[in-house]
Amino acid sequence: MTTATTTAGPQRPRSSGVGPRSTVVRRLLALGRAEGVLLLRNRTALFTAVLLPVLLIGGLKSVLDQQAESSPGLDVDSLLVNGAVGMVLAFVVYYNLTAAYVARRGELVLKRLRTGEARDIEILVGTAVPSVGLALLMCGVIGVVGASALHLTAPVNPLLLVVGLALAVATLMALAAVSSAFTRTVESAGITTMPVLLLTQFGSGLFVPLEVMPERLADICRLLPSTPAFQLVRVGWFGTDGSAAPTGFAGTWATAAPHLVTGGVWLALAVWGAVRYFRWEPRR
């Protein structure tokens, strides 16, 4: 049988070249880069991530114009920018990422990645890097184009704008993880993501601004998962969530406070759901 060739002590490297120590940043970049390549090679995903939101923004414009006829004084331009940002986040982060998690789970990629040095949260965030990056890039373009073409004011409270974006991204990422748990195949992601997508489009003030809704309905919509984050973006940029006249930097904090609370609660719930329900491998 085997001869006694066992060497004592730790193994010596066989070659001279040795890579650096693995860090969180390196791992996120490596995972994000691979996922980015996969996104670019997947035409369906690329269409949903890039073209669909652009088409929907066109639809959003006409819907808002119609509503402005019946509710004079509606600030269509600011609502259009806010709605476009929300739409991009919903489709590019939430929908796209749900499909990505389902696809990687189905290929046993998530299971395999868990055998390596990356922690669970790093695998989930790393997979989200291209979706989130692309979404934020598109938001940036919307902001710049919106500001120059529609002559919008500079953001009243940029900090709040950033907090709103971060809250939206984090909540939608966690919701994508939850939704992927209830999605068997990439194809069925179109159905399983429908409830959240419809709620974000019609219940979070994107297609139908909260101020044109009946009071009671608007109050309910303010409690929906993605409403607070989108309203924070709006308050941060335009100084109002539509319920009162715009205020300055200091005043925006008071307007933002209830949204920060409900948004924080939803983020916590979504993260809890993700931890509780996320599946790393397909059902046997």
Added chain:
Amino acid sequence: METSQPHAAGDPVIEVTDLNRHYGTGGDRYHAVRGVDLTVGRGELFALLGTNGAGKTSTMELIEGLAAPTGGRVRVLGHDPHRERAAVRPRIGIMLQEGGFPGDLTVGETGRAWAGITSHARPLDEALELVGLGHRRGVRVKQLSGGERRRLDLAMALLGRPEVLFLDEPSTGLDPEARAAVWQLVRELRAEGTTVLLTTHYLEEAEELADRLAIMHGGQIVAAGTVAEVIAGRPSRIAFELPAFTGTSLPPLAGATVTVDGRKVMVKTPALQATLTELLGWADRHGIALGALDARSASLEEAFLAIASEAGHRPPADTPAAPPARRKLIGLAR
């Protein structure tokens, strides 16, 4: 404790004590691993054998730290592989039973991604050369053959120059040439001091590679030791066919059991040489030609089949608090 002490050669690198794993709850509860004990020393190659569903992969996952055991204790390099994964993972390499690489990435892109999540990764070309995939860098994973995918999997497990390597059925799906190459590679890694724990249902693979092995059945280790130890006590076999008319009956063969089926005779004996000498002497004296004569020492395959069928007769009753005495251990882990 042993946590921070360096391990000398032969020191236990993997220590498993009374390991248990349940799936599900209530009526669906399934007891997949039932009180497994095993120890693997540094530089040793340990094979976990078993039929499908014996609990090999379930046990491996617990030792790899992919899941927490329901009961019992696992230490890999002195750490709990599940709770202290950050300390363990950079020093181990894992190859699962099924791949897990995106089909739309090339071999090179896959390798680069893995190098990015691996500490002190060896150069990618070197890792791919080790498994003979150096020329396939630009090929999409989905276009690789099953065997090539398996080798890519192995290359990724070897990327971080692991001290401990876990291989779950490494040669399943490989053609004989690729299998021989993988065996050679595993032997070289072992010669360099890598500790290897592998599962297989190819007995030949275990016989060829393993320093020690354990046979699992119904979630338990039913036999363990070196190949010689596991085979020890198993009878050798002599098979032959008698001519139509012999004019004499078989001699008494001391200590052997003889089964006659028409002209076919099967002799099981603990002393192959003595029994064979006696038998051949008898045949010679009577001028009898023994047809299709086949004499063989006990093999791992025979031992495995015998152990599996013996163990199969015991009902895998799922009494939650099975006392350790109920565990039937033939042979003991060192």
